[in-house]
Amino acid sequence: MLDTHTRVxxxxxxxxxxxxxxxxxxxxxTLVVLSLLSRRRYRFNELHRAIEGISQRMLxxxxxxxxxxxxxxxxxxxxxxxxxxYALSAKGTALMASLAGLIDWAVAHGGPVAPARR
Numbered sequence: 001m002l003d004t005h006t007r008v009x010x011x012x013x014x015x016x017x018x019x020x021x022x023x024x025x026x027x028x029x030t031l032v033v034l035s036l037l038s039r040r041r042y043r044f045n046e047l048h049r050a051i052e053g054i055s056q057r058m059l060x061x062x063x064x065x066x067x068x069x070x071x072x073x074x075x076x077x078x079x080x081x082x083x084x085x086y087a088l089s090a091k092g093t094a095l096m097a098s099l100a101g102l103i104d105w106a107v108a109h110g111g112p113v114a115p116a117r118r
Contacts, residue, residue: 024069025099029054029062034088037072038096041087071095 025031032051036042042050048059063086066072071092077083088096 021095024065025095027062027065029058030066033059033062033066034071034092034096037086037088037092041075041085043083043085047086066092 025034029051032054033047036047036050044059044063047063048054048056051059054062063072063074067074067086070089073087073089073092075085075087077085
């Protein structure tokens with residue numbers, strides 16, 4: 001049993017890989033983007049149209065962050081004008097597979113949890 005008086009140093013908490021990924025997927029648009037990309041490849045404007053309420057700037061920022069984290073791959077095709085597609089990387093696909101249980105839990109229990117917050 002965990003000692004309730006044990007304090008976790010902030011540096012240790014911040015260095016935890018679980019903390020980092022939970023922070024990333026907890027960002028407002030991250031799961032929506034990852035979920036869509038888990039189904040197929042998307043061009044930027046297709047993604048923008050598919051996600052109600054996201055600005056182009058925020059979508060760009062989210063995609064860049066996910067790309068820098070190695071979760072999303074960006075492919076540029078040599079056309080005029082250039083065509084760009086986004087897809088999950090192998091790492092992103094593995095993350096989504098790992099999240100399947102959490103998603104199932106949220107679907108099953110999310111309804112009862114929301115009223116409990118009030």
